[in-house]
Amino acid sequence: MGSTTPVFKSPDEDTIYALSSAQGRAGVAVIRISGPDCLEVYQQLCPGKKVPEPRYAVVRALHEPTPGKNKDVLDSAALVLSFPGPRSATGEDVLELHTHGGAATVRAVLSAISRCRARASTEIRYADPGEFTRRAFLHGRLDLAQVESLGDALDAETEQQRRAAVAGTSGALGRSYDSWRRSLLHARAELEALIDFSEDQHFDESPRELLGNVAYLTRELLRSVERHEAAGRRAELLRKGVRVALVGPPNAGKSSLMNLIVGREASIVSTEAGTTRDVIEASLDIRGYLCTFADTAGFRSAAKPQQLGENGDATPSSPGNDGTIGLVEQEGIRRARAKAEDSDVVIALASIEPVIQAPGPDGATTTRHRIKYDEETLRLAAQAQQRIVIVNKRELVPAPELDSLIGQFRSQVLARFPGLHTTQPLAVSCRECADASGDDDHDHGPLVGGRRRHAHEAHPTGQATVGLTSTQGGGRDTDPGSVQALVDRLAGSFESLTSLPPDMRDLLGVTERQRQLLARCRGHLEDFLAEAGGGLDETTAPADDHDPDVVLAAEHLRYAAHALAAITSGEDAGDVEEVLGVIFEKSVPPSPLSSWG
Template identity: 55%
Template sequence: MFVAAHRERGKSSSQRETSDIYQSLCPSKPIPKPRYAAVRTLYEPLAPTRNILDSDALVLYFPAPKTVTGEDVLELHVHGGSATVKAVLSAIPQCTSPAKIRYAEPGEFTRRAFQNNRLDLAQVEALSDTLSAETEQQRRAAVRGTSGNLGRTYEAWRQQLLYARGELEALIDFSEDQHFDESPAELLWNVTAQVEVMLESIAAHESASHRGELLKKGIRISLLGPPNAGKSSLLNQIVGREASIVSQEAGTTRDIVEVSLDIRGYLCTFADTAGLRTQVSPSESGKNDSIIGHIEQEGIRRAKAKANESDVVIALASIEWSDIRNGWEIRYDIETFEIAAKAPKSMIAINKSDSVTPEILSELINDFKKSQIDIITENVVPLMTISCKNAQASSSQGSIGHFIDEMVKVFENMTSLPTDLEDLLGVTERQRQLLAACSAHLLDFTKEAQLQVDDEREVDIVLAAEHLRSAANCLSRITGRGEAGDVEEVLGVVFEKFCVGK
């Protein structure tokens, strides 16, 4: 059975309006016990004895301040038919003055929860991320911020900075009239020690935010390699459809083909790129197709640019027959591995492993590792053999399923944190930017304090205290509390993402 929930918010200073709404809809029954569901018949307020709106509605009453918004909340759970819902919505304005009842604006319930100190701004952002999460890993990252632990940490830091600032300003105002337990130099040294510890903590939060952003915004993966190495075939096998054109003709892919999908909870965007190769003269190669045209050159340029901005680069090579060597070889592009070596994370995939026997394959892989030991090592970069032609979904060695298993391990390595630090995955990009600004102000403070040690000159206490004030204001903009003068502007940015009803 479908249920529609309507929340009617009363004034927090009085329960009268909430009671009036309830009594108009349920004239013969007392308001339910707080936080207990009761079955009620809902009547049209202007015809309570004749027109029944819903005979078996669930009614719950939540008195302020211990509610989601901090205000009185009356919830009506009615049968989900559109006619019933429409009838109840039409009846509610008849319960009291129409001027006192309106539809909630997008995000208004959450905004009121924030204004009534039921949520801090970090929790609000986490709720927004939770509502927009499309994958399991996005959801897990988002809910880390809903506990309030991040907000409490940032508020504790802010209070610590305000206290330190107060101590420094006391030196300015009362140093000649009062006796302090610490000398100005000792006080400055103690505050500096606290600031340095805080800087280390902020750095940990900034670092963790990058991992959280990978989960929320997705992991960007580029497939890079020479023509006909199997980039398009691998993409098609991963996504399970013909997303990219596959042909025996070299250079089929000229532009970038991007596909986004959920891989075991991770949002991934794969980019199939043009094959990388170096132009040689026809006299050297004996072929006219060795000349790289303008369109292919542009495709290669875009491929390199896409790889340089990716989170993971999958470098492809392939097993091919060599007429010159009269034997099998692993064919690759050296620049591919140089680019992959500079990427945050990378993998090597040797395609067409089904072309040779296991013995020859093992020999080729060993020779390949020796030749590329200075660029990429297996200790850092997984090296996989695959066959896109005889692809299998199983997890056996050489299958696409096994390749995906190893790829997911790379994702886990990029995004995981120790259990006691997992709340840091909830740090948002906005919060990270403010933490970076806070860190910059604290570094300015430490530079000012260091002048006393290096130059043996008197520190400008006023300037030092101002650095602490600026740092504290950055933290207040994260939680939405304190002295931030532009909190309303921050709220507008955060709440514009919410839908009606939250």
């Protein structure tokens, strides 16, 4: 008997199907089928019915794909659309079934598709995670940058994340990178011709002049790459969230402020100083920006925190009953310092504290007020990309005295720090804010019309929110405690960290992977300019004794072009399927974010 050679087929030859709409009960469910056997599936589910015209919706009854005339009806009125390849979402033949969205109906239709008979050499199977998108990429319907943006769109939880994802789906980034790569290919061709034929042919330009012209074009490209890199850093803040650290001396109100902002009791609040020993983090949505708040241990040492009184004197206050700090609290302060140094926004808290004066000749005592602050936390705020200085417990002093204290604090303390000398401190009152929200339990839900809205109540617009909003009407304070003013400042800081000019909005689609490849490209371009002579400064002429290595210079351009190709096609970027799997692998949906509108 003669041996037969086994025939292996690629999984890409299979016809795949999946539920494209969300799981669960709905009015309509969308089931997508892609591959060479779409026509066979249609003919078995809709026997005897004409295939619909491409991109025209028709109503069809879906039947069990069993032999015989009496076939059970799965759905009496499903909407059917066909999209012949290559003008389809995946580049293959695509069939869409819009069925009634009941769970039983969806299960029955999916089960029926799995029992449809395929051609001998193919298989009809349920799609793997991300397989529709992978086929779209392999058939040239999407480049890898667009695939990443689609993944970001699936993960987007805030408005700004959605906008960043949309910016990358247009394909404009991919077109830019392909244009840059073609420019590098042309430049390499010039250098390769110089390498191969310089001894045989006469060139209009000398090697030095040719390298100079290529270097000029390379500097132009380098500026564009650097611009995309910088935009990518801003876009990454939108995707991963802005990191915010609350720092200050013990008992300044950090935990109270944290709980008010996140809308729940995330941190322990106590009159006892030093109750926060570790970093407490919570994620929330502030005006469409994802951010991670970190409440930290209070900073103190034998000479800190400081107090600023009406006379402008800064005097030390004792850190504890015995003036010592335990090992656990020291570790908490170390972690707080590290968290602040790693944050994008640092909120430095100070607080107004009463100081009882010694009795006078008449035996009466008087109470003065000082601002308690910590110099190290102010220094950390000054070094941050964005900083906010808060003075808590404003309810302890009348307005004239408050203005005087704030003025002294700004002119005599903040002025000593280069990053804070122009900062206007914001006076807040966590107590006033909590009292206005009726803080009689642990639910710090948003205020609506002067009352608290609990977490389970719907927002008037239908959007779930957690946090505080201004009270409207009735002549009442529209921002009790000025916590809403703090949220306004935070939103402004987030915008400063992430905003781009209108003509650069598409660059919000630059992802971390793309930014790393752009950095690799930039490095090779800089190496080329160093080899070509003149370096990064176009006004600097190459040294007369510099003899550039044209072969090495051309190699730098080749590596730069490979880095750009990896952004859109995955070449030289490792296994493409692994990249796609990471982007689109299904995961457990995250918990809903707290939100400030």
